[in-house]
Amino acid sequence: MIRRVLPLVMISCFSCGVTPAQADFRLCNNTAGRVSVAIAYTDGHSWLSEGWWNLRPSACETLLRGPLAAQYYYVYAMDERGGEWKGKSFMCTRDREFRIDGREDCFARGFDRTGFFEIDTGRDARNWTVQLTDPSGSAAQ
Template sequence: MLRPILVALATSLVLAPQVRADFRICNNTASRVSISLAYTDGQAWVSEGWWNLKSTNCETLLRGPLAAQFYYVYGMDESGGEWKGKAFMCTRDREFRIEGRQDCYVRGFDRTGFFEVDTGRDAKNWTVQLTDPAKPGTGR
């Protein structure tokens, strides 16, 4: 009697959809956007880039459950528009993975302002939606 219940339970676990736990960014703009991401792993700061997102596409930047509550994003589109903030991290023009956020210029990097993303204390995944800034007179 117990065996059919275990088989049914095992089958339901195998057929259950897998839950994704990732940090994603969606580009909801009309142009391509280059993205950089910064975060702490609990011991050190890391900044990484560049992901190039086509218009109306999404990209997973980090796979797996979120390890921190705060993440930092910088984005720039083809016409020079930016998504930036006041949290300064190290970057460079070409693909990079930089440990630490101090002394960017001294270490040969650029210093770029990222905006903060608060995912909450218990979030296991998060998606950032980039949109075009409101244009005067458009009502957005």
């Protein structure tokens, strides 16, 4: 199935100014439709990708709990109409719920190979929230 890419999708990322007890990686769906989200990250030695979180419009979800352990995280999202928020960092995924170790040889291991976009949280961030928005800019900020 060929999916269309949402043109001019704005992805707004910012470090949260919340109390230290709430150090998490979160994603908020500020679009008009439901989105499915996957995340990938490394612990410095191995890669892990996991999904899917299904977020209704105007909902937020904590994807990783606790202080951030890395500077870079990778996210892929798709909406109900086939639109995608994607990038050039390829990770392993599959259609149903998953938690996959490693990002190499996805097809040979029976997985899909999906392009994730990179989030640079900075070296000292303890928490982070990604705001996923429609290209129309109609989403609440």
